Amino acid sequence: MSKMNGLNGFHRNTNGSSNGTAQKGTCEHDHDDHNHDEIALLEPPVFGFSDDNEIDTDHVSIPRSESLPALPSMSSLGYKLFDANGNTVLTAYEREEMKRLAEQKVQELFDILRIDRNDPNSRDTPNRLAKMWIDEIFKGRYEAAPKVTVFPNRKQVDELVISKGIGVMSVCSHHWQTISGTCTIGYIPGESVIGLSKLTRIADWFSRRGQIQEELGEQIAEYLNTVLKPKAIGVVIKSRHYCMIARGVNSEEEKALMITTAVRGRLERDETLRREFFSLIGS
Numbered sequence: 001m002s003k004m005n006g007l008n009g010f011h012r013n014t015n016g017s018s019n020g021t022a023q024k025g026t027c028e029h030d031h032d033d034h035n036h037d038e039i040a041l042l043e044p045p046v047f048g049f050s051d052d053n054e055i056d057t058d059h060v061s062i063p064r065s066e067s068l069p070a071l072p073s074m075s076s077l078g079y080k081l082f083d084a085n086g087n088t089v090l091t092a093y094e095r096e097e098m099k100r101l102a103e104q105k106v107q108e109l110f111d112i113l114r115i116d117r118n119d120p121n122s123r124d125t126p127n128r129l130a131k132m133w134i135d136e137i138f139k140g141r142y143e144a145a146p147k148v149t150v151f152p153n154r155k156q157v158d159e160l161v162i163s164k165g166i167g168v169m170s171v172c173s174h175h176w177q178t179i180s181g182t183c184t185i186g187y188i189p190g191e192s193v194i195g196l197s198k199l200t201r202i203a204d205w206f207s208r209r210g211q212i213q214e215e216l217g218e219q220i221a222e223y224l225n226t227v228l229k230p231k232a233i234g235v236v237i238k239s240r241h242y243c244m245i246a247r248g249v250n251s252e253e254e255k256a257l258m259i260t261t262a263v264r265g266r267l268e269r270d271e272t273l274r275r276e277f278f279s280l281i282g283s
């Protein structure tokens with residue numbers, strides 16, 4: 001459990017939004033469209049007009065949203081709420097109870113969407129969705145961190161160790177649509193080296209939550225930096241976001257690729273090492 005506490009510590013950027021103190025206007029991710037939607041509900045921007053009726057963009061005032069009410073940090077059932085990409089370990093019993101309640105609510109949603117409960121194709125879908133979210137798509141929210149096995153760096157290896165092709169299967173927090181791609185993790189060992197399969201398990205543990213790709217890469221990098229204490233760590237994720245493909249701007253599936261990088265240690269400041277890292281991983 002001590003690792004979990006450490007994890008909560010470095011989720012502080014995102015935890016702020018669930019403790020009722022953060023305001024939309026201070027969110028670091030105002031570029032996402034749902035925030036824009038909420039801002040659009042407020043007073044329209046006040047534009048200043050010059051004599052010839054052109055918009056005077058020097059004096060555009062954007063309404064602030066500080067007056068939004070604080071959001072609850074506890075659920076109506078009395079449970080502490082946490083960010084979509086956070087983690088709280090639940091017992092098997094708690095997860096079963098969560099599935100039962102989720103199924104009921106999804107059934108209500110189906111009623112709202114006027115999907116006939118007798119439709120043989122959809123009859124068990126509320127149950128399937130509840131199980132899929134809790135046991136698969138969001139399981140990283142409720143499961144303990146994977147066991148991490150490290151070995152002594154006996155030969156004092158001081159070069160990059162890179163693992164490519166780590167699968168990333170996640171969902172975006174904004175639309176609950178699939179994020180599918182690959183992750184590359186490279187590090188220069190300190191006192192320890194890590195079993196390569198552990199990198200895959202750690203990436204999967206963080207992926208199986210509601211995510212935005214920028215934070216997913218940062219979480220993986222920060223976690224490995226904490227548990228492995230490497231001299232350098234770099235996490236590069238390339239993925240397709242189906243909220244951009246199946247809806248919204250309908251990007252072409254083959255071309256819509258998002259790339260994010262997160263680095264720590266020597267990769268932050270050593271230009272030669274950065275070039276070597278990015279040339280080895282092919283981007």
Ligand SMILES: [Zn+2]
Nearest residue numbers: 172174175243
């Ligand atoms: Zn999305």
